[in-house]
Amino acid sequence: MTNTVDKPLHSSLQRGYRHLLRAALLILLTTSEIATAQQQSGDLTVLVSGFKTSQGHAIARLYLPGNEVTKKGQQEISATIHDGQSSFVFPALPTGEYAVVVFHDANDNGTVDHNLFGLPVEALGFSNGFRVSLTSGMPNFEKLRFAHGNSPQTIQLNVE
Numbered sequence: 652m653t654n655t656v657d658k659p660l661h662s663s664l665q666r667g668y669r670h671l672l673r674a675a676l677l678i679l680l681t682t683s684e685i686a687t688a689q690q691q692s693g694d695l696t697v698l699v700s701g702f703k704t705s706q707g708h709a710i711a712r713l714y715l716p717g718n719e720v721t722k723k724g725q726q727e728i729s730a731t732i733h734d735g736q737s738s739f740v741f742p743a744l745p746t747g748e749y750a751v752v753v754f755h756d757a758n759d760n761g762t763v764d765h766n767l768f769g770l771p772v773e774a775l776g777f778s779n780g781f782r783v784s785l786t787s788g789m790p791n792f793e794k795l796r797f798a799h800g801n802s803p804q805t806i807q808l809n810v811e
Contacts, residue, residue: 691801695741699753699776701809702735707757709737709810714750720790724752750795751778753808776808783811 697711709732712724730737732755739753754763755774764772771783778795781787787794797806 691746692743693746693800693802693804695744695749695799696803696805697739697741697751697753697778698805698807699737699739699810700735700807701776701811702732702737702755702774704755704757705732705734707755707759708732709739709753710756710761711739711741711751711753713741713744714752714792714795716748716792716796718750718792720750720752720792720795729756744799746801747799748796749778749799750792750797751806751808752776752790752795753810755810774810776810778806778808 695713699709699711702709708729711728711730712720713726713728714720714724718725726741728739728741730739737753753776754771756762757773758764763775766772775783777783777790779797781790781794783790
């Protein structure tokens, strides 16, 4: 009779130990992934030139794959303009693909203003050397994308 009582108890203890072991392993893996993700990041500095005036602010928007680059970005930073230039730092970005759009928010309303024909009236700059033209089409993530590694990186843009 002791065998029938001991077997369920033993089996229950084994299941409990397995659950505890799985939980400990999950915590260990999660901690390791977080540490690895923290190690695989670097600052992204964006240097921008071409501003015609120092009025208003420069705004940089950072995009991830799948984001629509004509909308708000994942991150947005505002900076002052001095001598036609501005700079931004996106700290500790994980390794991956990104896109950046910078615009001159001359009237400080936080958006890119457009004329009656829908064309931007404030200067714009794009990552990956993209320039708006009749042949380039509208900007999208694929046209603006660049790779960011786990060390500090600097990209340069020109607003037009």
